[in-house]
Amino acid sequence: KQEVTQIPAALSVPEGENLVLNCSFTDSAIYNLQWFRQDPGKGLTSLLLIQSSQREQTSGRLNASLDKSSGRSTLYIAASQPGDSATYLCAVMGSNYQLIWGAGTKLIIKP
Amino acid sequence: DAGVIQSPRHEVTEMGQEVTLRCKPISGHNSLFWYRQTMMRGLELLIYFNNNVPIDDSGMPEDRFSAKMPNASFSTLKIQPSEPRDSAVYFCASHGPLTGDEQFFGPGTRLTVL
Numbered sequence: 001k002q003e004v005t006q007i008p009a010a011l012s013v014p015e016g017e018n019l020v021l022n023c024s025f026t027d028s029a030i031y032n033l034q035w036f037r038q039d040p041g042k043g044l045t046s047l048l049l050i051q052s053s054q055r056e057q058t059s060g061r062l063n064a065s066l067d068k069s070s071g072r073s074t075l076y077i078a079a080s081q082p083g084d085s086a087t088y089l090c091a092v093m094g095s096n097y098q099l100i101w102g103a104g105t106k107l108i109i110k111p
Numbered sequence: 112d113a114g115v116i117q118s119p120r121h122e123v124t125e126m127g128q129e130v131t132l133r134c135k136p137i138s139g140h141n142s143l144f145w146y147r148q149t150m151m152r153g154l155e156l157l158i159y160f161n162n163n164v165p166i167d168d169s170g171m172p173e174d175r176f177s178a179k180m181p182n183a184s185f186s187t188l189k190i191q192p193s194e195p196r197d198s199a200v201y202f203c204a205s206h207g208p209l210t211g212d213e214q215f216f217g218p219g220t221r222l223t224v225l
Contacts, residue, residue: 031212032212042218042219043216043217043218043219044204046214046215049213091154096167097142097206098159098167099214101153101155102153103153104153
């Protein structure tokens with residue numbers, strides 16, 4: 001059974017710092033891995049999607065990597081801003097199109 | 112496009128009452144997913160439909176939960192009777208043949224059962 005773990009559960013850093021969020025999964029037979037952002041009381045916004053055959057994806061200040069063999073993904077945020085404060089969720093998709101979710105990392109960027 | 116639309120946004124009801132949550136997927140999307148988010152269990156897939164047909168409902172917690180998709184533009188998730196432990200945020204998401212593997216989420220319905 002696939003399990004997804006995110007570390008740390010919470011992170012608070014000063015504005016301007018580069019930071020890394022971690023995601024690990026137990027079954028390497030994934031179809032893709034996705035990173036989402038959730039603002040308090042809001043829905044989920046897809047940030048990056050990495051197919052199982054890919055190693056990384058980039059969007060603006062965000063870079064996500066995938067190492068399927070070791071069951072790990074990282075989300076790198078460059079030059080963090082207070083507007084980046086949110087909960088970041090990692091989810092892996094199996095061949096049945098079901099997303100299995102991590103518990104999230106709550107990120108606070110201090111001005 | 113308005114995105115995935117869910118109603119109501121907030122629902123407060125008493126234990127034992129029937130609750131119906133509604134979802135309108137993005138036009139042209141042919142897959143629809145219902146998720147539940149709680150502090151204790153995080154996000155869980157309840158059921159998903161493809162071309163209006165339920166494909167996997169193994170995540171539906173009990174017989175009190177039922178979901179329908181009578182047509183491509185509308186789905187309901189019903190809880191009857193509701194219990195306090197059903198309190199959660201319920202998300203609907205849709206996916207289509209042109210979106211790759213990306214799922215688009217609605218804003219969610221926050222359900223509180225007293």
